[in-house]
Amino acid sequence: MLVDGANRIRLGRAKRIHPGGIAPEKCTFLKYCISAQQDLSKNQGSFFDMVSFRKIKYTVLDNFSAVRKIARFGKRMQKELRSPRLVSIELTNACNADCIMCSRKYMKRKVRHMPLRLAEHVIDECKKAKVRGINLFWMGESLMHPHLDDILQYAKRVIPNIPIGLNTNGSLLTDERATIILNSTIGGISVSVDGCTKETYEAIRKNLSYDQVRNNVENFIHKRNSMGMKTPSVGAYFIQMEENAMEAKLFEEHWSAIADGAKTVAHWNWGGTQKNRAVGDHRKRASAQTFNFPCMNLWKELVISNDGTVSMCCVDYDITEEIGNIETSSIMQIWRGPALQRIRKLHMEKKYKEIGMCAACNRFALQMNSSWEHMWVES
Ligand code: SF4
Numbered sequence: 019m020l021v022d023g024a025n026r027i028r029l030g031r032a033k034r035i036h037p038g039g040i041a042p043e044k045c046t047f048l049k050y051c052i053s054a055q056q057d058l059s060k061n062q063g064s065f066f067d068m069v070s071f072r073k074i075k076y077t078v079l080d081n082f083s084a085v086r087k088i089a090r091f092g093k094r095m096q097k098e099l100r101s102p103r104l105v106s107i108e109l110t111n112a113c114n115a116d117c118i119m120c121s122r123k124y125m126k127r128k129v130r131h132m133p134l135r136l137a138e139h140v141i142d143e144c145k146k147a148k149v150r151g152i153n154l155f156w157m158g159e160s161l162m163h164p165h166l167d168d169i170l171q172y173a174k175r176v177i178p179n180i181p182i183g184l185n186t187n188g189s190l191l192t193d194e195r196a197t198i199i200l201n202s203t204i205g206g207i208s209v210s211v212d213g214c215t216k217e218t219y220e221a222i223r224k225n226l227s228y229d230q231v232r233n234n235v236e237n238f239i240h241k242r243n244s245m246g247m248k249t250p251s252v253g254a255y256f257i258q259m260e261e262n263a264m265e266a267k268l269f270e271e272h273w274s275a276i277a278d279g280a281k282t283v284a285h286w287n288w289g290g291t292q293k294n295r296a297v298g299d300h301r302k303r304a305s306a307q308t309f310n311f312p313c314m315n316l317w318k319e320l321v322i323s324n325d326g327t328v329s330m331c332c333v334d335y336d337i338t339e340e341i342g343n344i345e346t347s348s349i350m351q352i353w354r355g356p357a358l359q360r361i362r363k364l365h366m367e368k369k370y371k372e373i374g375m376c377a378a379c380n381r382f383a384l385q386m387n388s389s390w391e392h393m394w395v396e397s
Pocket of ligand 1 (some may be wrong): 289313314330331332333334370375376379381382
């Protein structure tokens with residue numbers, strides 16, 4: 019850093035004017051800027067590439083609030099980039115359901131369970147990378163894994179303090195599996211329930227029984243409570259689509275009484291490979307296609323498939339954009355590696371249409387009006 023006169027400093031290639039004549043070394047905000055720049059330059063490529071994407075131009079900072087914004091931005095980016103916020107582990111891509119909105123039916127990848135040895139290796143990697151959360155789910159029904167108990171017990175021993183979540187369709191949440199889960203460190207279970215009547219649910223979640231899922235959830239919560247436990251919490255989720263939108267309100271009322279919470283979420287089109295079933299605001303936002311910020315998923319989540327291949331994003335169900343393999347690289351090598359960097363850079367340059375799955379993805383629209391979007395585009 020160079021100090022030029024009383025107020026002007028140079029930060030990398032940019033010239034800035036620091037307001038108020040405060041010595042830059044004594045300014046916490048500027049220290050953040052500088053350390054963020056150094057960290058990002060070292061680990062993530064050019065900080066200036068990133069910030070130029072936002073509309074803040076770093077030639078001259080002529081007011082204190084601009085400095086503050088950069089400081090916040092740098093601090094946030096440092097946190098985001100340190101390690102994945104979430105690692106999704108595909109215990110299996112087998113499933114006992116055939117849901118109308120799921121891309122499994124188009125998936126060309128071999129159907130298989132993650133070997134126990136690989137699952138343990140991934141857990142070790144999560145420990146080393148200090149990931150902030152794990153989701154035991156991707157393209158299949160995790161409760162079908164034959165070594166679920168072994169995997170959960172290993173996680174309990176090795177990463178007792180990393181929060182673990184599990185997504186399930188709930189149909190296999192038997193008493194036996196409930197015991198396995200209640201004996202693990204899983205902190206939250208998300209059960210997908212896309213209807214509030216038997217007819218609607220079973221037309222969407224084909225091969226499953228609405229009554230069975232509801233009974234399983236009720237029994238699980240009863241068992242948990244009778245053991246004096248408060249976790250895992252059980253949330254019911256409802257993907258809003260043309261086929262069930264009329265039951266969304268009823269679902270929230272009904273299932274918030276059964277589970278610990280009930281939430282409706284927007285449908286997404288699996289990178290445009292699926293019919294767009296979204297409704298309401300999400301459909302409007304997605305069809306507007308006015309994305310002027312990079313997709314948050316690339317800075318948030320790492321998705322490890324059942325054979326160790328790592329996907330750029332959970333939408334990329336056939337792993338068209340492979341960013342590494344956990345058998346040969348560590349989580350941090352992949353997180354900071356050239357394959358993911360290339361995709362992030364394309365997003366920062368607003369060239370996401372050059373990436374097959376991103377070009378027609380409408381999941382992106384879920385991030386509009388979020389703090390992530392504001393961080394990038396606010397000036
Ligand atoms: S735009 Fe869609 S496919 Fe691309 S990274 Fe984001 S969520 Fe994934």
